[in-house]
Amino acid sequence: MSEVAISLQELTLGYDGNIAIEAVSGSFLTGSLTAVIGPNGSGKSTLMKGIAGILSPIAGSCHSKPGVRIAYLPQSSELDRNFPANVQDLVSLGLWQDRGLLKRHSGKDKMRISDALNSVGLKGFEDTPINQLSGGQFQRALFARVIVQDASLILMDEPFNAIDAPTVEVLLSLIKTWHSDNRTVIVVIHDPMLVKQHFPETIIVNGVLLAWGETSKVLQDSHLPLPFCFHEELTSNKVAPE
16 A cells, blocks of 8 residues: 555645635645646645645644655746856755755765756756746756755646747656656646646645546546636647747
8 A cells, every 4th residue: 555645634725814725635645646726716836835835724734754855846937037046056956955055066966966957958058047048948947956856745836837848748757757756746737638648646626625536537527627627728828839
Protein backbone atom coordinates (compact mmCIF):
# COMPACT_ATOMS: atom_id res chain seq x y z
CA MET A 1 0.00 0.00 0.00
CA SER A 2 1.32 3.46 -0.95
CA GLU A 3 1.99 5.83 1.93
CA VAL A 4 0.32 9.22 2.28
CA ALA A 5 2.49 12.22 1.36
CA ILE A 6 -0.02 14.97 2.22
CA SER A 7 -3.20 14.69 4.26
CA LEU A 8 -5.88 17.41 4.30
CA GLN A 9 -8.52 17.42 7.01
CA GLU A 10 -11.38 19.90 6.60
CA LEU A 11 -8.78 22.41 5.37
CA THR A 12 -10.16 25.95 5.11
CA LEU A 13 -8.04 28.77 3.68
CA GLY A 14 -8.43 32.42 2.84
CA TYR A 15 -7.11 35.94 3.20
CA ASP A 16 -7.73 38.44 6.01
CA GLY A 17 -10.41 36.20 7.44
CA ASN A 18 -12.25 35.87 4.12
CA ILE A 19 -12.63 32.23 3.08
CA ALA A 20 -11.45 31.30 -0.43
CA ILE A 21 -11.78 27.52 -0.16
CA GLU A 22 -13.18 25.49 2.68
CA ALA A 23 -13.51 22.04 4.22
CA VAL A 24 -11.19 20.19 1.82
CA SER A 25 -10.38 16.66 2.96
CA GLY A 26 -8.35 13.99 1.21
CA SER A 27 -4.90 12.52 0.75
CA PHE A 28 -2.15 12.69 -1.87
CA LEU A 29 -0.26 9.42 -2.05
CA THR A 30 3.51 9.43 -2.38
CA GLY A 31 4.45 9.37 -6.06
CA SER A 32 1.05 10.58 -7.26
CA LEU A 33 0.59 13.04 -10.14
CA THR A 34 -2.49 15.22 -9.69
CA ALA A 35 -4.10 18.04 -11.69
CA VAL A 36 -6.10 20.70 -9.85
CA ILE A 37 -8.83 22.28 -11.98
CA GLY A 38 -11.72 24.70 -11.54
CA PRO A 39 -12.98 28.06 -12.81
CA ASN A 40 -11.39 31.44 -12.10
CA GLY A 41 -11.54 32.35 -8.43
CA SER A 42 -12.31 28.79 -7.34
CA GLY A 43 -9.49 28.59 -4.80
CA LYS A 44 -6.96 26.55 -6.79
CA SER A 45 -3.99 28.82 -6.09
CA THR A 46 -5.09 29.27 -2.50
CA LEU A 47 -5.14 25.51 -2.00
CA MET A 48 -1.62 25.22 -3.39
CA LYS A 49 -0.36 27.93 -1.05
CA GLY A 50 -1.95 26.15 1.88
CA ILE A 51 -0.26 22.86 0.98
CA ALA A 52 3.04 24.69 0.52
CA GLY A 53 2.72 26.21 3.99
CA ILE A 54 2.58 29.79 2.68
CA LEU A 55 -0.96 30.24 4.03
CA SER A 56 -1.95 29.11 7.51
CA PRO A 57 -5.29 27.34 7.82
CA ILE A 58 -8.31 29.29 8.99
CA ALA A 59 -9.65 25.90 10.07
CA GLY A 60 -8.72 22.27 9.61
CA SER A 61 -5.22 21.03 8.88
CA CYS A 62 -2.64 20.05 6.28
CA HIS A 63 -0.05 17.47 7.33
CA SER A 64 2.88 16.11 5.36
CA LYS A 65 4.91 13.03 6.12
CA PRO A 66 8.15 13.63 8.07
CA GLY A 67 11.16 14.80 6.08
CA VAL A 68 9.23 16.01 3.02
CA ARG A 69 11.04 18.63 0.93
CA ILE A 70 8.71 21.03 -0.86
CA ALA A 71 9.31 22.90 -4.10
CA TYR A 72 6.63 25.46 -4.90
CA LEU A 73 6.37 27.21 -8.26
CA PRO A 74 3.83 30.07 -8.19
CA GLN A 75 2.20 31.63 -11.23
CA SER A 76 4.77 33.54 -13.28
CA SER A 77 2.65 36.68 -12.91
CA GLU A 78 3.49 36.69 -9.18
CA LEU A 79 7.23 36.88 -9.85
CA ASP A 80 9.24 40.05 -10.41
CA ARG A 81 11.17 39.59 -13.64
CA ASN A 82 12.76 43.02 -13.33
CA PHE A 83 14.85 41.92 -10.36
CA PRO A 84 18.55 42.36 -11.29
CA ALA A 85 19.54 38.70 -11.58
CA ASN A 86 20.71 36.36 -14.30
CA VAL A 87 19.58 32.83 -15.06
CA GLN A 88 22.26 31.20 -12.93
CA ASP A 89 21.30 33.39 -9.96
CA LEU A 90 17.66 32.35 -10.32
CA VAL A 91 18.38 28.64 -10.59
CA SER A 92 20.89 28.70 -7.72
CA LEU A 93 18.08 29.76 -5.37
CA GLY A 94 17.04 26.12 -5.50
CA LEU A 95 20.07 25.31 -3.33
CA TRP A 96 19.05 27.45 -0.36
CA GLN A 97 17.69 24.54 1.70
CA ASP A 98 21.07 22.82 1.47
CA ARG A 99 23.46 25.77 1.41
CA GLY A 100 21.64 28.80 2.76
CA LEU A 101 21.42 32.06 0.80
CA LEU A 102 24.86 33.48 1.54
CA LYS A 103 27.25 30.52 1.27
CA ARG A 104 29.50 30.12 -1.74
CA HIS A 105 28.58 27.38 -4.20
CA SER A 106 30.88 24.42 -4.54
CA GLY A 107 31.96 22.86 -7.81
CA LYS A 108 29.33 20.18 -7.26
CA ASP A 109 26.66 22.86 -6.81
CA LYS A 110 27.67 24.54 -10.05
CA MET A 111 27.47 21.17 -11.81
CA ARG A 112 23.93 20.66 -10.46
CA ILE A 113 22.94 24.06 -11.84
CA SER A 114 24.58 23.34 -15.19
CA ASP A 115 22.89 19.93 -15.49
CA ALA A 116 19.51 21.45 -14.62
CA LEU A 117 19.85 24.16 -17.25
CA ASN A 118 20.86 21.57 -19.81
CA SER A 119 17.77 19.51 -18.92
CA VAL A 120 15.46 22.42 -19.75
CA GLY A 121 17.32 23.49 -22.90
CA LEU A 122 18.96 26.60 -21.45
CA LYS A 123 22.61 25.62 -21.68
CA GLY A 124 24.60 28.78 -22.42
CA PHE A 125 22.01 31.09 -20.82
CA GLU A 126 23.72 31.23 -17.42
CA ASP A 127 24.65 34.92 -17.67
CA THR A 128 21.47 36.09 -19.41
CA PRO A 129 19.47 38.61 -17.32
CA ILE A 130 16.07 37.15 -16.47
CA ASN A 131 14.31 40.24 -17.83
CA GLN A 132 15.68 39.38 -21.28
CA LEU A 133 14.11 35.90 -21.35
CA SER A 134 10.96 35.10 -23.27
CA GLY A 135 8.02 33.76 -21.29
CA GLY A 136 8.87 30.19 -22.25
CA GLN A 137 12.55 30.60 -21.41
CA PHE A 138 11.70 32.10 -18.03
CA GLN A 139 9.43 29.16 -17.23
CA ARG A 140 12.20 26.74 -18.24
CA ALA A 141 14.56 28.52 -15.85
CA LEU A 142 12.01 28.15 -13.05
CA PHE A 143 11.76 24.41 -13.77
CA ALA A 144 15.56 24.24 -13.60
CA ARG A 145 15.36 25.79 -10.14
CA VAL A 146 12.90 23.06 -9.13
CA ILE A 147 15.28 20.40 -10.44
CA VAL A 148 18.07 21.82 -8.28
CA GLN A 149 15.80 21.80 -5.21
CA ASP A 150 15.54 18.00 -5.45
CA ALA A 151 12.19 18.05 -3.63
CA SER A 152 9.97 15.09 -2.84
CA LEU A 153 6.79 17.22 -3.12
CA ILE A 154 6.48 19.53 -6.14
CA LEU A 155 3.67 22.09 -6.34
CA MET A 156 3.11 24.08 -9.55
CA ASP A 157 0.53 26.77 -10.19
CA GLU A 158 -0.34 27.03 -13.89
CA PRO A 159 3.18 26.27 -15.17
CA PHE A 160 1.98 26.01 -18.79
CA ASN A 161 0.20 29.35 -18.93
CA ALA A 162 1.17 31.60 -21.87
CA ILE A 163 4.03 29.45 -23.20
CA ASP A 164 4.52 27.80 -26.58
CA ALA A 165 3.83 24.16 -27.40
CA PRO A 166 7.51 23.03 -27.65
CA THR A 167 8.17 24.40 -24.15
CA VAL A 168 5.07 22.67 -22.82
CA GLU A 169 6.41 19.37 -24.18
CA VAL A 170 9.79 19.87 -22.49
CA LEU A 171 8.22 20.75 -19.15
CA LEU A 172 5.70 17.89 -19.32
CA SER A 173 8.59 15.51 -19.90
CA LEU A 174 10.26 16.76 -16.72
CA ILE A 175 7.04 16.35 -14.74
CA LYS A 176 6.74 12.76 -15.98
CA THR A 177 10.33 12.13 -14.95
CA TRP A 178 9.59 13.39 -11.43
CA HIS A 179 6.50 11.17 -11.35
CA SER A 180 8.53 8.12 -12.40
CA ASP A 181 11.04 8.99 -9.65
CA ASN A 182 8.19 8.57 -7.12
CA ARG A 183 7.98 12.27 -6.32
CA THR A 184 4.56 13.67 -5.47
CA VAL A 185 3.52 16.29 -8.04
CA ILE A 186 0.47 18.57 -7.87
CA VAL A 187 -0.24 20.96 -10.76
CA VAL A 188 -2.89 23.65 -11.25
CA ILE A 189 -3.75 23.48 -14.93
CA HIS A 190 -6.34 24.86 -17.34
CA ASP A 191 -5.83 22.77 -20.50
CA PRO A 192 -8.36 19.90 -20.58
CA MET A 193 -6.41 17.86 -23.12
CA LEU A 194 -3.24 17.96 -21.02
CA VAL A 195 -5.21 16.85 -17.97
CA LYS A 196 -6.83 13.94 -19.80
CA GLN A 197 -3.64 12.79 -21.49
CA HIS A 198 -1.00 13.24 -18.80
CA PHE A 199 -2.47 13.43 -15.28
CA PRO A 200 -3.68 10.20 -13.63
CA GLU A 201 -5.45 11.99 -10.76
CA THR A 202 -7.64 15.11 -10.79
CA ILE A 203 -9.17 17.43 -8.21
CA ILE A 204 -12.07 19.76 -9.07
CA VAL A 205 -12.65 22.73 -6.77
CA ASN A 206 -14.95 25.73 -6.68
CA GLY A 207 -14.70 27.20 -3.21
CA VAL A 208 -15.15 23.66 -1.91
CA LEU A 209 -13.94 20.25 -3.04
CA LEU A 210 -16.24 18.95 -5.77
CA ALA A 211 -14.40 15.81 -6.90
CA TRP A 212 -11.10 14.00 -6.29
CA GLY A 213 -9.91 10.76 -7.85
CA GLU A 214 -8.86 9.02 -11.05
CA THR A 215 -8.97 11.52 -13.90
CA SER A 216 -11.09 9.49 -16.31
CA LYS A 217 -13.64 8.79 -13.61
CA VAL A 218 -13.68 12.31 -12.13
CA LEU A 219 -14.18 14.01 -15.47
CA GLN A 220 -16.77 11.48 -16.59
CA ASP A 221 -18.78 11.34 -13.36
CA SER A 222 -18.60 15.02 -12.42
CA HIS A 223 -21.96 16.79 -12.55
CA LEU A 224 -20.08 19.87 -13.75
CA PRO A 225 -19.66 20.40 -17.52
CA LEU A 226 -16.08 20.71 -18.79
CA PRO A 227 -16.58 24.35 -19.87
CA PHE A 228 -17.11 25.16 -16.17
CA CYS A 229 -14.07 23.21 -14.99
CA PHE A 230 -11.79 24.72 -17.60
CA HIS A 231 -13.14 28.26 -17.83
CA GLU A 232 -9.64 29.77 -18.23
CA GLU A 233 -8.89 27.66 -21.29
CA LEU A 234 -12.02 28.81 -23.04
CA THR A 235 -11.46 32.50 -22.31
CA SER A 236 -7.71 32.78 -22.86
CA ASN A 237 -5.96 33.68 -26.09
CA LYS A 238 -3.76 31.20 -27.90
CA VAL A 239 -0.05 31.85 -27.54
CA ALA A 240 2.27 32.20 -30.49
CA PRO A 241 5.46 30.09 -30.49
CA GLU A 242 8.46 31.60 -28.74
